[in-house]
Amino acid sequence: MAAVKKSVSVKDVARLAGVSEQTVSRTVHDSPSVRPETKERVRAAMRELGYRPNFAGRSLRRGKFKTVGVAMFNITGTGNLDRMEGFAAAADKHGYAITLTKVDGHPYTLESASSRMSALPVDGMVVIMNRMPADFGTFEPLPGMQTVLVTMLEHPLCSTVDNDQFDCSRQVVEYLLGQGHKTVHFISCPERSLSGMQREEGWRETLRAHGIEPPRFIRGDWTAQSGYAAGQALADDPTCTAIYASNDAMAYGCIRGLESRGKRVPEDVSVVGVDDSLGDIVPDRRLTTVRFNNKRVGMWAVDKIAGAEGVAPGVEHMLIPGVLVKGDTVRDLR
Amino acid sequence: MAAVKKSVSVKDVARLAGVSEQTVSRTVHDSPSVRPETKERVRAAMRELGYRPNFAGRSLRRGKFKTVGVAMFNITGTGNLDRMEGFAAAADKHGYAITLTKVDGHPYTLESASSRMSALPVDGMVVIMNRMPADFGTFEPLPGMQTVLVTMLEHPLCSTVDNDQFDCSRQVVEYLLGQGHKTVHFISCPERSLSGMQREEGWRETLRAHGIEPPRFIRGDWTAQSGYAAGQALADDPTCTAIYASNDAMAYGCIRGLESRGKRVPEDVSVVGVDDSLGDIVPDRRLTTVRFNNKRVGMWAVDKIAGAEGVAPGVEHMLIPGVLVKGDTVRDLR
DNA sequence: TTGCACAATGGCAACGTTAACATTTGGGCG
């Protein structure tokens, strides 16, 4: 029969097995200094009572939680699922767990994420930044709580990791220029998006680095509808032979918008997106796009915390490049 | 200066503020029986030392963790992000946190999810089931650990919650029949998917309930490519005036496949999908589809655990219906 | 036979917090 007591402790197991609490503890940790037959007796007692180690007692004793906290201002967001996959994979590897917390974005500060985490059982924390927190410059992580920010911006006190948005734009623009296009038009995104702004900057800077003055760009809102409108607007521009859209949805919308005005892709205009999110959704085309490795971003963040294991860890900044995936929406003009 | 000691405890604060540890504890919990000026003195000490309550000590004392564990076999999956949004929202409401764990799917058993959670600081757990676990019938939740399964199947010992997949198909089929279609063709999904199988069953049963023998259906693989092939195959079938696809990607692929064979949607054939996932991705169409409320599914699961608060909670089964979203891909034949 | 090394196990204390109970203090009232 199961025990009546709420929770079974080492003490109960010890009593039943006729050994000391210490021997039970040693058995739990499979210490070599317990005789096999004793171990078996203890294990039998554990099974009979349904013993499972109490996390609180254990971490109180050890002073470690073996858990990494993840603070998100928005749970729903492109790439978050892959990042979580990375968090979970890295945590698993180190025997850690992940504690997830939604942080209210009013105000949008690192401080609010940090204080939200402070009373939770975590050894370190990861903050996913979508926008620019008001206190980014002045924020100090909690003492003893290693804090990793998921952002392309560098922080003096916190390690950071993110997709390399700037490099993403560089790859796209240089690829298109390499195909003989004289310039690259751009469909941007809402200004509040940090990663989008970095893509925009990468586009502009790369063109300039090749001596090309960036043309006027269109600001979309991430949706295919806005890409569609942009495509229609750009269809009449004779200088426009290549379009780079901030994400795949806008790129696809743009293609349809161009087609609605009689332009063909890629024969008349080349189009490139970002995210590689349409592979299973658009059946008759293979969009040229950039695939990020968000899982790796997530793994890096958790590795940084769980892998440190007491070593005083320095602040590091990691950028993970995306991969250009060539589809059938770009034409070689050469 | 910050303290040199690793962690600051109530004892340190008490010493600095010149009060007892108990008074510090009372201040932390804002007890009315501490004089305001004393409280202020204690708070000043806490600030100076950078005190933050130790989770392990607290839950050891209380015997509660205020945390719900979520076990997933696959992190990446349609709707998981929305479900997590729901988990986090409900947890927040009750002052709980969420601990996320990836469970190895070999073997794919509830037991492995359960034992993975058993040593973590959680008061209850949620398991997201994508497939049928080998031990579904025999599984017993850990004593004292309330377990909620996210699945449409009912379990004798665990509460369950999920989208109502059966009702989803019923809504779609009855809507199409109501528009005057004589039958509804179906594009299914891989057999291992529980929710997909339930959609298939709902399609079949609803047709039969209307005295219609279900036509042969095509098994897709969730991708637009498979939907495209299905659309091409169905284009030549004169009895096919309405197609119901197991998800939006296949529905969209199907539309393009039909169009590639000269059929127009909805003039010649009506098409309906499931998930409402293409709203921001397909610019020039509004697919008729079913929108599920995964956030509500997630909230229900966590509410069930965090809202119970010691009350011995009965086993409940909850199905959350989706909403049919009417787009422009269905024609009224009447 | 004694001494010694080593294997196996036990006793104790401490981690940080807080519920329950105990004590002190001050004020009002007869």
Add this chain to the structure above:
DNA sequence: CGCCCAAATGTTAACGTTGCCATTGTGCAA
């Protein structure tokens, strides 16, 4: 002036685990 009550604060113990050190038992060499 003494009594009692309530407000404010203090003391103690316990939650479950495990590191450290002590103790016991066993076999072997001297």
